[in-house]
Structure formats: C-alpha cells, structure tokens
Amino acid sequence: MPPPTALQLSDDHFGIAEVVAPLLDDSVEGAAELTAASPPRLHQTAQMKRLSTPWAVCLTRAEQLAQCRLADGIVLDPACGSGMQLYAYCARLERAGLGIELDSDAALLAAANGKRVWDAHGGDWGAKTQVVLGDGTDAAAALAAAGLPDRPVAVLHVDPARPQDAQRHSLDEMQPPLAELVGSWADHLAEGPVGPAIIIDLSPRLSDAQRQEVGEILGARWRDSPITWEWLSIGRGRIDRLTVWFGGAADPRSPARMLRLLPDGSVVRFAGEPVAEKADHTTSPKPGQWLTIVDSALLSSGLQGQWLRKAISHRTESRWLRIDGRRPLLLTDTALRMDDPSVSAFVSTTGEIQARTKLPPTEDGIESILVSARSAYLARLTLRCTIAPGLQPVLQQALDKGLKIHPRGKQGFLINAETLDGEGWFVCREP
Template sequence: MTLYARKRLDHNTGATYMSGGAEHYALRPSDEVVERATKVCKAKSSRKGEPAFHMTEQMERLSTPWAIAQARATQIDVNQLPPGVILDAAAGSGVQLIALTSGLHRPGLAIELDPEIALMCAANMHAMGEVEDLQRSMDRVLIGDGGQAEKAISAYWNSLREGGTRAHPPIAMLHLDPARPPDAQRHEIDEMQPSLTPLLKSWVKHLEVGPRGPAVLLDLSPRLNEDQQSLVDAVIETTFLGVPRTWEWLSQGGGRIDRLSVWIGSLSTKNSARCVRMGRKNIMASIEGEPRKSVVEPMSSPPPFGAYLTIVDPALVQSGLHEAWAEQAVPESAGRSWLRVEGRRPLLITTQPLSTDDDIDAFVIATGEIVQHRLTPPELHTIELTAQSAARNGVGKVTLRCSLDPDIHPTLQRRLDKALKEFDGARGFMVDLGLERGSGSHTLYIVCKES
C-alpha cells in the first residue's frame, strides 16, 4: 500500500497504521469513530425495539438479524469457553460479534477488509458498549485480510500496547461468516471470501483450547447441499483433527432453512446435529441428536378420511432429526409414515393427532384431519365451488399450501378467503400429494381441518 493510500485511509477512518502488522490498520471504537461513521451512514434500527446500527442497505441484507445473533450467544456455555478475546475474521457490520462479546462478557476483535465497513463496525461496537465495562477497552477493529493471522494478531497487540494495555490476550473463539457467491449451490467452498481452508489453518495455532477443543463458529450458506457440507466437514477435520462439531439448522418458520452453522470444539454439544426453531425474539424450540434417513411410503390410493396430515418444517428434515422429533410427536399407539421429505413441505401422515407440546408444535407448519379429496387444483373460475365444498366439511378458512402457479397463487388465496367469509368453520389447509399408479402419477389435492 502506498504512503498516499495510507494517509487517505487514516484520514477517512481514523485508523492507525501498525508497522508491526503490515497491511493491517487498527481502529479503536470511540466517539470520534461514531462521528465519522455517521457521515458515511446514519445508524438505524432494522426492527422496532432493536438497537440502531450503522450499515448500508446491502449490509443489512447480509447481516445476521439481531435476535438470532443474541440467541446464538445464549447457546454458548461461558464455562466451556477458553480464556481470551472473541475474534470475527470477516466482521462486516459487527452485529454478531457485538452480541457475542456483550452476552459472554469478553473483548472483541473484528477484522474487515473494506475500510468503510470497518469504520461502521467500530462505531457499532462503541455505540453498543458500556462505558464502565473494562472489557471494551480491549475492543479493536482491524482493517485488513482476516486470513493473515500472524500480521493481524501482531497489529492487535501493538494497538493494545499503544493504548496502555500490555497484555497479549489469546483468541478464545473464532467466528466466521464468509461472503458467498450469488449461486451458493454451484460454487466450490473455497470460493467463499475469505477462503475457508487457508483462514482456519492460519488461525489454528492462535486459538486457545478448551475442554472440547478450540471454539469456532462457522456461519455458512443455508443452501449448501450435502456434498458441499461434506467438503466443509473434511476441511474442519483436517484442520482440527478429532475435534467434535455440531451442525445446526435454524428456521424462522417460513418454510425454508434460514441459517446453517457449524459449532466446533468447545462450542459443540455431545450430538452431531441440532435444529432450532427461532421465534421473533427468542428460540422457541431446539432438538438435538444423530441424523437418520427416512423411508418414504409411495401412495397409490388417496389417504383415508380421518387420518391426519402434518406439514413439517423443512429445516427439521434437512437436519435429519425428523425421526427423533416424530418419536416424540406421534403417540405410541398411532401409526405414521413419511409421504414426502423433499422440498418446502415435508409431509407426515398419522392415524391419530400429534401430541400437544411447545417443543413439538414449534416444528409444525400445519396439521389437521383429512376431510376432503380433490382431483383438480383450485382455479379462479371454480373458486366459489372450492369454498362451498370446504364449508360443507366444516372448514371456514383454507390456506393453500400446495404447489400452484406463483403468479396466480396470491390471487387464488384472496378469492378463496373472500368466498369463505360468509361461512363459519374451523381453520384448514390444502396440500398436494402425488399418487403413483400403474398408468402413471397423479396429483391429489387434500383439504385438512385443523383442530
């Protein structure tokens, strides 16, 4: 980097160039940094009741939601965490790091390649810090490459020394949320930025070791397929030989996997998989265990009236913990079969209703008794008849949970809601199910009445 570029960087961000950590600039969170960041981007809250952070619209889209960031901090047992600071090697806005440092009462070290983003990160750290908390005096943001551990740690220690702190704190925990290419299902894992393999290998000797090994949290694309997950597993195993890890699938109930992460070493549990259902602010339910495959029962005839269909959160199925959940959810005296485990609407059929429990209900999208079979999908010109037939079965509200043309799906739902306004009845839903017959396959549309 040229002298001119260094001076310009110092002027724009207030960073201090550290000769002992070439190409890394240290920012100490302060009131001055907040003032500088405000000129770049004013702090605002993403959701009512949440803190205001300095971040652009693009940063906001990529940033971990504050509620999830806080929930993650509560999942970490501070007694299992090694001594030292918490490092985020690709910090971005710093939201996740701030939640971890405040929740675990540890100093934070952020590394960010983009100077303006680093400035906003430092401002966020200062704005969220408590003045009387001595841990905050050791908070720093380094502008530079998070994959260059030796240079980064040297720059951090030099900055602490210049600030009057002579300690050389180790790294207690590493968090990494690398940027992903737009098409996350068609890239190699080393296309993540910063690249996963060299970054982990660079930091491995700087990580303190706790009772179950070093503490590392990897935040990955929720769209990684099984092969890509296996590649990540291989990277972890070769870097942290024999260290346990727990994969976590997190859902916010929208019919998709919202977060995929790996909790390594001292952050892991005794199980290799965990599925978390996140509410608006807190964790609603969590299940752990060992993943299992399921046998899908092909249907050649319509499922019987009086049986129960349940649409299960797809994150639960992707985690492989749906069988463990079903063992708790379905009464022992009831029969059960998985009709579908792929896509956004995994489908379970049971002979009795599910047991009622908050930990069970959290992973249920919809469940109800089969009251009607339809051979054709709902259509605009027959929506009145669809409403009337549902009403005859005691259903006064039908949510369309089937595969329909996305261009007309919202219109169909509005028309159906309007047509059912004059009828009283229970809530229900419509789901599609493929039937396999000798002459080919056929899609059946099933109306279920929720209890």
C-alpha cells in the same frame, strides 16, 4: 494494500465513515441486560442491515457458547461487518474481541458500534476490544497491528460473504475463503482438550457434499475434534441459518442440533444423532387422517424422530409423504399434540383430511374443490399446494368468494401429495 490499522472502540469513528448509516429505529437505548427484545442501537448501511444476523440469533449463539469450556483468550471475527455477532459474544462471555474488516467504512462503523454495545451493557471487555482494518486471511499482520501475542484466540467465528446460491458455487468463492482462512489462523488459536473453538456461519442451501468439504477442511488440521451441525429456523417454512460448531464450541454428544427461535426470544431445541428419513407412498391419505406441513429445517437436521415422539403417541401410525422442499408433509392417524410448544413450534399448518378432490386446482376444477370445502363447512380454504404463481391469486380469489356462505366456518387448506395412485389434492380442516 496498505498495512492493517487497529481501531479502538469509539463513537468518533462514525463521523469519519463516508457512508450513510443511521441508527436502527426499532432498537432500545441503554438496555441493562442482553435480551432479544432490546437490540443495541447500531450504525448500519442498507447492505449491512440486509446481511446482518438478527440480534435474537446473535444472543442465542452467545448463550450456547457460554455453556462451552473455552480456552483463555479473545473472540475473533475476521469478517465482522457491523460487529453485531462479535459484540454479542464479547458482552455475554465478558471477553475482549478482535474484529477484522476489509472495507474501511465497515471497519469504522464496527468500531463505533462496539462502543455503543459496551456503553449499553457494561463490563470490562470493551477496553481491550479492537477492530482492525485489513485482510482477515492475514492473521500475522492483523495480530501485529492489534499488538496481540501469537496464540490469543479462544473463539473464531466467521460469517463469510457468499454467492446467493451457494449450491452452484464452490466454498473458495466465499469471502474470505474458508480453507485459506483456517490455514492462516490455525497456529494462532488457543486449543482446549478437544481443539480450538470455531463457529462458521454457512449458506442454508449448502449441499451435503459441501458440508462434507467443510468438515474435511477443519478435520485435516484437528482430526479428533468433535463437530456439531446446527440448523436454525425462525419460521416461515425455511432454514434461516446453517452453522458448524467445531472443537471446543461443539457438543461432543450431538452431531446435529435443531433450533426453533420463537418470537419472544425463547428457543426450542432438539439435538443428537441425525437419522435420514424416506418418503413413504405405499398408501393414500384418507378422510379422518391428518396432514401436517412441518418446518423444513427439522427434516434437514435429521432430528425429526425426536420431534415426532413428542408430537404423537407411539401407538399412532405415521409416515412422511414429502421430506424435501419448503413443505415437508407428515401423515398421521390422529391429531398432533399442538398444546406442546416443542411440537407446535415446528408446525406450519395441520388439519384433518375432509376429502380428496376429484380435480386438480385449475380454473376448470375450482367448483369441484368448492363443493368439498362447503361440505366441510369451511370459511376459508388456503392454497398450500404447488401452483403457477400467476394462477395462485386467481384461484385463491375464487375460493374466497365461493366460501362467503360460511362466514363462521373453520379455516382449512388445500395440499397436494404423492400417493399410491399418483398425485392427489386434499381438503383439510384446521383444528
């Protein structure tokens, strides 16, 4: 491998790259401030765009990091890609950065992108920010190429490339490997009162054992440093980001943090001690009770208790019927306080139980389900239960056709749940 090469931020680098990387069409040119609604116009290949962190998420992290007490020094991203997250940190913190990229075209584009963010948002950080074409796990070589001292790094952020299904791969298969990366940079990190500030983006599908392994890699070097695990969701019933915030970047009071990023860029947060939940199948849901599908990230974070205290009165009975998968399911005796944004932000759908169907959702059982839906005066009944992919559109079409008699009726959904007497299917009417 050739020796690492340091690149200053410059638009000229784009003309050297041997890839097609047009500017993002939906970006805003010349924004005067960092906002979720004004992403910088960056050069990205199709693969870069697919793998890059959304600008709103980049800003949310930068805002959180700005609240931390950091040592003096630069921001480092040893696998910077397009540079979007690195430059969000640099612009918000007003600190110089160092990006490292193994791919030559990606490094050139990252250097060009840094100039665009610097031009758009101003500040002095860009003059001392560099991108090194080289190996992110060779700290000494990268620092020498950039002409930096031995301990210049105040914040290390990395989003390693990883296999699509990280549960079936070891952490060493991520690139750069975490243990090797941390070992290489450990002696070059400026440490504050609780250790260095480290932020690592990980697969949302990381297993509990792998999360423990990450904690052990960091704790082996800095045993007493705090750690905060953060789950972030932008909706759609899935965990979008899992990030570990360590040392000076962590919140010492909160081992777990749950963020729901709303379309307008605002954030709903819960933070604190995680509590493991258990599914309760000791009773069967009844008409008049409410079933709610909740954002899966909430249960994964272990902070569902904080959310539940806002969602219902302490006098209201509740139990979790399902705690894993993409459709965690909550049963309550009353409706949720959906007028509270911190409650509704984590709700996929909620409805009052109208009936338990006599037959499961099959082609033979569709008429029985329609009887219950018509009795509830529903204009539409959306299938939100486990059904074979090929059968789902057939049944949904049959339901849509059968409910045309109530065009002004309410919306509803069909959901399955384990109960005291086996699996059941419930027709629910949305508020």
